Amino acid sequence: MHRDPIPPGTLDLLILKTLARGRELHGFEIAKSIQQTSEDVLQVEEGSLYPALQRMLIKGWVRAEWGATAENRRARYYRLTPMGRRQLEAEVTQFERVIGAITRVIQTA
């Protein structure tokens, strides 16, 4: 099975979108969710999630809380804040604009 690395600059968008589905997730769940939702096409270099999550904590887009997994292991759960939701909207709009433009460029004969 072929896996593509994610385009640069879209990691934030993917994380935000994943968290926007309304749940609290820990790091591994986020990585897995991205992989599964993209039907295994997108591959996140998993470690890079963590600096990205720290940056979002600083920006106030996500909030983190320690909790327990189903197997009763300690894990840090991330949740989207209202500011994160606004940021997601902004990033989605921007992404769609860029992708639309690129698509038009490569489809022009």
Next chain:
Amino acid sequence: MRWLTEKIREIARRVKMLSRREGFDRELDEEMGLHRELRARESGRDGIAADDARYSAQRRFGNSLALREESRDMWGWNWLEDLFQDLRFGLRVLRKSPGFTLVVVATLALGIGANTAIFSVVYAVLLKPLPYANPDQLVGIFEAKPQEGIPMAGCSYSNLVEWREQTKTFSELAGTSEHDLTLTGRGDPSVVRTVSVTPEMFALLGTQPLLGRGFRPEEGKEGAAPVVVLSENLWRSRFAADPKIIGSAISLDKRSFTVVGVMPSRFRFPILTESEAVWIPVIQDPLFGPWTKLRGVHLLRVVGRLKPGVSMAQAQAEMDAIQLQAAREFPAENAGWTIRITPLQRTMVGNAKSALLVLLGAVGLVLLIACANIANLLLARATSRAKEMAVRIALGAARTRILRQLLTESFALGLLGGAAGACLGYWGVAGLSSLLPPDLPHAGAIAINGWVLGFALALSAAASFIFGLAPALFAADANLQANLKEGSARSGESGRGQRLRGSLAVGEIALAMVLLVAAGLLVRSFAALSAVSPGFQTQHVLNADISLPRFQYSTPQQWTSFSNELLARVQAAPGLQKSAVGIPLPIVRNAVNLKFDIAGEPSLSPGTARMADYVSVSPDYFRVMGIPLLRGRPFQEQDSPAAPRVTIISEAMARLYFPGEDALGKRLIFAFHPDNGFPHEIVGIVADIRDGELSSDPRPMMYVPFAQAPFWGVELVVKSDLSPSSVAAAIRQEVRNIDPDLPVTDIGMLSNEVEASVAQPKFRTVLFGLFGAMALLLAAAGIFGVISYWVSSRTHEIGIRVALGATPGDVLRLILTQGMRLTAAGILIGLAGAFGVARYLATLLYGVTAHDPFTLAGVALGMTLVSALACWIPARRATRVDPLVALKYE
């Protein structure tokens, strides 16, 4: 705006996280560990061997150590940790050279301490907002009649009433006037500062009363019951802070007033230095009340509160229009008068401003000199540390990193100096308070506060940047190879460093020159002022004030008989024969400058009116005060109200108004109450005195006999060899014998009064002298440092010279020449600077011009001598260089 709040919240998050930095790594490790473990288990479920699974999970995850660093970097702690590292290192370096550190910190502390102390005065006097609600909306309103040379006068009550009705730019207007009334009942009779206001004043100023209330509008109407508001301090000192005072009655000039409120002690109005006062509606004032009906009496100082958003210019335009209208309606009283509006803050602190700003400039210069001195020390150190820096750069340290480290060291020094300076400033403020002239507004409130500490902190940061930058750039820019190769820090001294140090020393000398010239001018000016004779006897002369309640002593006959009886009793007391009455007393009280005409000569056109200071005196006044009678006769007992009116004029008046003719026998006509129209024959001419201030020339004066021009009070002068306290006790006793309800106030020695009148010039002269001395010391230390360093870095060269036959005299000359070249440059630049700055001083000077050649030359000479001494010490050391030792010395 939202961007800003988000940014602030972000910084808050960063700072919050900073406090739990320890847990950060552990939590991140735990989180990433869980991730790898879950991934490995997932792969294991796909049938991959455990080892391979862990390895593949590891690979998919990436370098966890690098990721941890990256996460940490996000929070921006590296910067902080570098800073702490620099600070620790810097403090270690400073601890290793305690002598250097001590000198720098002490120098800086001196500079910052002086600045902090002066700034605390400037803040309290000039910057601190007035103690009223929204003080920036408040303005002072005056009437002026420029063509008659009246730059500023009060406003008439009727005008104020009309302004209030017509104005659209002011939300409120109110007027005030003040004088002293006698407070009796509950203890000894005393005189209390009485502020007569229109009732809207309290609402206008917006300060909440401590107890009770301010005035109601109807209490400003005629026929209303007399009411009074007390100041907190008076309430405490006189009424023992009695909470039941509201509703009870007090007696002012023997009339009963009901207390309706007490104002908190921070509320001072209209004079910020007066802490004890009462406020009454102007209509109830025994003196001013009747004057409210006279449109021509410029009785009230008016305060206005601008409506929100209204500018001074708009208000001024409106008042101009109103005044134009008023001049048409009542030309007799209003024609020619204009209205002036100024910020209330300025009217209340006005004259202190320029002197304080000059002082602040002076301490600023002291600090600048201190900075130059420290920069010089740091520069010398940077040169000897050049090798250390070169090694560190060679080992890969970025130049910016070294620059930062050196600047951090400077800041550490700056903060140490700033802290020490703030402590010095604290003591300085205590010292200043005892020096402060009593008439400085807000003077009681001078203290170290948050603003002042903030100023000290900002100042130390700025100072450390100033003195730290030059050496830091110098070190970070050091020529790497040259420094490593030369192997010796001593000979690593570049020409550039030498020049930089030289110019710093020149700058110091120049700045010190500016300060010393200013100090010299002020000292000469103060000396001239102190040498001025006021023209009257001040030694062993005691003055006292007895004012008469106007409701009780209402007729001039009563005033005269009181004065006569008191004088007779006092003169009868042993040792007090030399007693007299004079109103107003020179220097002690403001002079009363009045218009007069000369009988038989046409009155002059407006603007060139004949004016002279008017004094009412008892017959013995001239003898007691030691004012010589030059011609004619003194006043006598016969100059009674029934006798023809007489007057005695001063020499200056005779010269000014009767040039080339004999003034004796001429007759003056006064254009004021109670002497309207009566001709007064000039019967004598006395010598000049300075009745206003020592710094102005004697003004024309006219004296009249008290019996012919009585006042409702007595200002007594007694020349006696008895002790002041026994004289005062005797006076009190005699007054009590006449009327036990009369207060005796303002007892003092004339010599002290004269001294107090020059308190402000004395204050700035002492301070400038102090700053000048500091500047001289610092500049001398600066040139000493530069020459010492020059000598020690040339020991080798000097050794060769001596070996080649140079005599000690040659060596001495060589080094002194070097030092004197710098000194001469500094002095020249300094003189030019002093010349430029002197005009700011001109208004503060008396009897000496701002470009006084004697001061300039003297200061230059003094500077040269001090500098020569500072150079001579290291030069002496150089002459003792042993060529053998010097040549080996590396």
